[in-house]
Amino acid sequence: xxxxxxxxxTRLEGHGKIEIFLDAQGNVENCYFQVPExxxxxxxxxxxxxxxxxxxxxxxxGVCPEAHLMAAAKACDAVYxxxxxPAGKKLRxxxxxxxxxxxxxxxxYALGGPDFVVGPDAPAAERNILGVIAKVGLETGxxxxxxxxxxxxxxxxxGGRPVHPVAAIPGxxxxxxxxxxxQEIIAIARKNVEFGQFTISLFHDIVLKNTGYxxxxxxxxxTQKTYYMGLVDGNNHVNFYDGKVRVVGPDGAEHCKxxxxxxxxxxxERVEPWSYLKFPYLKKVGWKGFVDGxxxxxxxxxxxxxxxAADGLATPLAQAEYERMYxxxxxxxxxxxxxxxxxxxxxxxxxxxxxxxxxxxxEVASPDIRAIPKxxxxxxxxxxxxxxxxxxxxxxxxxxxxxxxxNLIVGTTNNNAPIYISIRKAAEALIQNxxxxxxILNKVEMAFRAYDPCLSCATHTLPGQMPLxxxxxxxxxxxxxxxxxxxxxxxxxxxx
Amino acid sequence: MSKQKPKLALYWASSCGGCEIAVLGLHxxxxxVAEAFDIxxxxxxxxxxYADVEAMEDGEIDVxxxxxxxxxxxxxxxxxxxxxxSKVLVAFGACSYGGSIPGLANFTDxxxxxxxxxxxxxxxxxxxxxxxxxxxxxxxxELRLPGFWNTVKTLAQVVPVDYFLPGCPPEASSIEIxxxxxxxxxxxxxxxxxxxxxxxxxxxxRKKSEKKIxxxxxxxxxxxxxxxxxxxxxxxxxxxxxxSGCGAKCPQVGFGCRGCYGPNEGVxxxxxxxxxxxxxxxxxMTAEEAEAIFDTLPDPAGYFYRFHLPDSLLRRKARGNxxxxxxxxxxQREPA
Numbered sequence: 001x002x003x004x005x006x007x008x009x010t011r012l013e014g015h016g017k018i019e020i021f022l023d024a025q026g027n028v029e030n031c032y033f034q035v036p037e038x039x040x041x042x043x044x045x046x047x048x049x050x051x052x053x054x055x056x057x058x059x060x061x062g063v064c065p066e067a068h069l070m071a072a073a074k075a076c077d078a079v080y081x082x083x084x085x086p087a088g089k090k091l092r093x094x095x096x097x098x099x100x101x102x103x104x105x106x107x108x109y110a111l112g113g114p115d116f117v118v119g120p121d122a123p124a125a126e127r128n129i130l131g132v133i134a135k136v137g138l139e140t141g142x143x144x145x146x147x148x149x150x151x152x153x154x155x156x157x158x159g160g161r162p163v164h165p166v167a168a169i170p171g172x173x174x175x176x177x178x179x180x181x182x183q184e185i186i187a188i189a190r191k192n193v194e195f196g197q198f199t200i201s202l203f204h205d206i207v208l209k210n211t212g213y214x215x216x217x218x219x220x221x222x223t224q225k226t227y228y229m230g231l232v233d234g235n236n237h238v239n240f241y242d243g244k245v246r247v248v249g250p251d252g253a254e255h256c257k258x259x260x261x262x263x264x265x266x267x268x269e270r271v272e273p274w275s276y277l278k279f280p281y282l283k284k285v286g287w288k289g290f291v292d293g294x295x296x297x298x299x300x301x302x303x304x305x306x307x308x309a310a311d312g313l314a315t316p317l318a319q320a321e322y323e324r325m326y327x328x329x330x331x332x333x334x335x336x337x338x339x340x341x342x343x344x345x346x347x348x349x350x351x352x353x354x355x356x357x358x359x360x361x362x363e364v365a366s367p368d369i370r371a372i373p374k375x376x377x378x379x380x381x382x383x384x385x386x387x388x389x390x391x392x393x394x395x396x397x398x399x400x401x402x403x404x405x406x407n408l409i410v411g412t413t414n415n416n417a418p419i420y421i422s423i424r425k426a427a428e429a430l431i432q433n434x435x436x437x438x439x440i441l442n443k444v445e446m447a448f449r450a451y452d453p454c455l456s457c458a459t460h461t462l463p464g465q466m467p468l469x470x471x472x473x474x475x476x477x478x479x480x481x482x483x484x485x486x487x488x489x490x491x492x493x494x495x496x
Numbered sequence: 497m498s499k500q501k502p503k504l505a506l507y508w509a510s511s512c513g514g515c516e517i518a519v520l521g522l523h524x525x526x527x528x529v530a531e532a533f534d535i536x537x538x539x540x541x542x543x544x545x546y547a548d549v550e551a552m553e554d555g556e557i558d559v560x561x562x563x564x565x566x567x568x569x570x571x572x573x574x575x576x577x578x579x580x581x582s583k584v585l586v587a588f589g590a591c592s593y594g595g596s597i598p599g600l601a602n603f604t605d606x607x608x609x610x611x612x613x614x615x616x617x618x619x620x621x622x623x624x625x626x627x628x629x630x631x632x633x634x635x636x637x638e639l640r641l642p643g644f645w646n647t648v649k650t651l652a653q654v655v656p657v658d659y660f661l662p663g664c665p666p667e668a669s670s671i672e673i674x675x676x677x678x679x680x681x682x683x684x685x686x687x688x689x690x691x692x693x694x695x696x697x698x699x700x701x702r703k704k705s706e707k708k709i710x711x712x713x714x715x716x717x718x719x720x721x722x723x724x725x726x727x728x729x730x731x732x733x734x735x736x737x738x739x740s741g742c743g744a745k746c747p748q749v750g751f752g753c754r755g756c757y758g759p760n761e762g763v764x765x766x767x768x769x770x771x772x773x774x775x776x777x778x779x780x781m782t783a784e785e786a787e788a789i790f791d792t793l794p795d796p797a798g799y800f801y802r803f804h805l806p807d808s809l810l811r812r813k814a815r816g817n818x819x820x821x822x823x824x825x826x827x828q829r830e831p832a
Contacts, residue, residue: 003637038628040613043609044601056600062513166749263619273629273632276628394618401794407618
């Protein structure tokens, strides 16, 4: 049997590995997607005061610490049964929208975008942000750097630090912003809205006007019909910070809508001996293996999932683009994994618009951002939408607020089984009769990259494509096929 | 021209990725880094392989910035390899320097983690008691996972380290100091921590007077005065015994320092130093009074050793037989 390993970075790296096995005819027998890391936050945080959880769990991921900060702070609010004053909640959301803008920008321009902007069949060495810049102009590269910089500045203003911000505590925020800072943030948010619109128009010009790309997006190898999960507000609009978790089926019908406290009734996790990362699934549908369809409890939690699970977006520009996407791709829900990139930039525009709304509200600069908890702490669940999926923090404390139990289901973990299925579908479509096409590396990787996976919240590859190596060995272990792609070192000079 | 540039490698072991984001947080200044160095290995970014590093001459890499702790077989393997190939090895960031927050895992053990994560946690459904294995036979062949260690180690506990750059993550200003020192060749004596030897208190603009604490408050219990020292108001702050260079950013947004930049020069055990610092400000005349005040600070070990448990004198929770593990062994394999 021939075995193909796609190992991000190297075989000795600890951050994620794809194994593809071919049968005697050279067709795909099976695939495995392994996560070889574990750090155990749920266990070593036991015994710590629960209010330290926003600080501690931020260290799960240096790419999305803001998501853990918010989910943990909300779980703490629930543990202490305390209502955050409106200004405190708005201030948290303002920080969170700045984070969404910078995170989605990074993914679109540096990771996912190159596949489309430069083209999936372009030489690998060009499929990176340098290639994007070559195609759309140097000024765009400057805009990407500037977008990251100005939004990290907002994160630091509100949260204290640009990476691993603090300031979120049970009952609110530890520090207000000034009126002067609010004005500065308004100006930044306006730039973000313009940048979001620019990104959408770029996507239209380069991707949607190219029928080849649209055909690729809608092709069978990148299509799977699963359940979709996302947080929604009272109007079933997408919400990143608060609301109920809504899940729709492959037919688009609502499967469930649950309050954070009830997550255990709807979500369960499976263990496999060959991966440290568990596989969540919908409990009421059940685990039927690594398959899609209505009878399989596998669900996705991605930007596209959030749009599929909602009835719309609460801001006008993003809503208009949301409607355009479903019109173009044949209605809801959209099952094409690669459309996740489109969904991601619609969310980028939404985050920018919502950030502006929040900044324009004078209340966000109010000093009334804290409520002191009075109730005896016990148990609480906090859920936010991390960029890479629904993020659940569940804590149980003693009567002094000391953590006794913790359960975390993080963004990418939701997508563990769907990533597996996507990789297998793409591999089956691309590897036939032992013919391993040179292009398979990127095409399989594209299936994987659409999820923007952050394995163990540690595999993120910011300024370029995910470096992957593909090795095909025969039974004696000899390499019969070797392909890899890289990001040019000069890239570093272009992206910060 | 590139031949004259010093060769730079960056690597991440067990880490969150925040150190990589911190490097990118140099924003346009990263141009200076790309200009000053020939980057020969950065797996998060570039396609250089483990085999490429293995093929290098010993000492061929001028400087290696290594972030993340050592907690599995692969991390240790790469630490040994990069030590061999690098003239200067820098423990970059709190995890490789002191073990950082993932190092709190040394208060527990592998068995407890596996039991909770793969069996007892409320969303896990695992009637057959499946646990991840180093090797699994599937119908198509064998799948392997790296062995997960019982103990989190710092980089210096596995290989000799030349310099330490503190911070979780290091602030851009700290990274600039390190980069400039390397470029100019004006490095401190080997074994040094790079950065100013001042405390967070020294850099904190909050007003300080003589500290006397009658009790501790937890952050959610009081709304502190915005201009006065947090510790004086009874809020835990490790700034009194923690190295700065961060600009005292956390206390400035009303959140006490948690010690991410580690100890100052000459301090053997950061946790013990924080304890001493805190003990010196409590308003107690008798042991009973002191004990009553300390009773208002829950989980002192988790506060004092937040970032430096693996490299402390405690190092980890004792094994079941109560015996300490040997300290200072540098074997790649963790002790049985």
